[in-house]
């Protein structure tokens with residue numbers, strides 16, 4: 357069904373995120389007839405620009421970044437006519453009044469009932485101020501609905517996140533705030549719940565009686581790119597663990613929700629974070645590993661070490677890799693370690709969750725090493741999307757020897773999946789907060805991360821482990837599992 361008519365007020369309207377992700381995502385919805393003919397996007401930016409030029413940017417960004425080739429030029433042009441541009445200095449109070457007039461003008465012209473979607477694709481330092489101005493100028497008072505979509509990072513620790521949240525809450529209610537974690541828009545991340553709760557085979561075994569441990573890997577090939585200004589102060593712990601990795605932990609570990617409603621799902625996810633054991637500062641080094649890449653080779657090409665990258669502080673101790681051992685202290689998960697790992701400049705791009713099941717008694721059948729491979733369920737999130745179940749079976753021709761075989765399912769082989777932003781934008785316009793982050797998730801995630809950060813910030817270089825670019829990360833991350841008798845399954 358088609359979504360409500362609305363006006364989207366897009367801060368950072370000609371910025372990188374808008375061009376690469378948001379505009380193509382809107383186009384995807386438009387092309388599939390999901391958004392109403394009566395929608396209007398007002399792009400905002402600092403630079404002066406004519407609406408006609410802005411529409412060119414819109415068309416270019418779709419042509420360049422939409423996941424499929426554009427077949428109908430006319431359709432693309434029609435799409436671009438929904439966009440207008442206004443230059444706005446976000447600190448300038450007067451500018452917001454002009455913006456309000458323009459929004460009201462569009463609403464009248466198109467007969468849109470004051471449904472306003474504010475999207476802040478701008479530096480997080482500005483979120484508080486912009487939301488103040490939206491209230492101050494009256495734009496946030498509507499007869500229809502209003503929603504605020506914001507990108508990460510949401511603060512840099514618990515106190516700053518709380519301060520930001522309090523500020524935003526002066527203008528928007530919790531159920532009007534859509535905090536983006538783009539991992540929640542990924543098809544296979546959403547599929548975790550389905551796989552668990554729609555299959556007897558898994559749900560009955562999804563606990564500490566049958567699951568030995570869980571591994572979550574999000575490795576990247578890219579380095580710091582041109583984001584050193586942000587990344588060198590943030591590090592992998594804040595950039596990936598506080599949000600994406602913990603989101604995956606929550607989805608793997610949560611109890612079945614009472615209904616498929618955002619509140620019910622958020623409730624269960626939040627409980628996972630309440631049970632997540634918080635490492636005390638003195639426990640950090642035994643359970644968490646931080647690393648930084650040095651120069652090396654990727655696909656045969658030499659690449660710089662992190663400290664040599666543009667914009668990185670000299671001798672920076674910032675981590676580009678994190679591995680850790682987490683515990684969820686509740687009935688279901690008591691005693692089951694969750695190993696997590698994420699890093700830049702590793703040997704391959706992989707996001708996946710591996711569930712390792714406990715073994716059967718080693719009495720009857722063995723593999724060639726006189727052992728038995730574990731049953732593994734691999735949930736592949738990116739770049740491949742799918743499932744793989746490793747089980748043991750008879751080796752053809754051999755008498756009693758068993759071999760592990762994989763049953764594979766490919767999720768995107770028949771039809772390419774929509775981009776995360778496409779489904780998230782649709783949900784935001786529809787008013788479905790299921791795949792957005794609740795404030796309690798943000799705050800509890802910071803409370804887990806803050807003591808680790810603090811411990812690392814106080815230590816000297818000695819606990820920062822170096823790894824060569826193009827590898828699977830520091831050897832200390834392998835040792836973390838080896839100590840418990842395991843190894844990483846995915847090649848990271």
Ligand code: BG6
Nearest residue numbers: 508538574576578595596707738
């Ligand atoms: C972002 C991080 O949130 O996620 C980036 O800020 C990272 O540093 C990116 O590269 C990874 O996303 P994906 O979808 O490519 O796994």
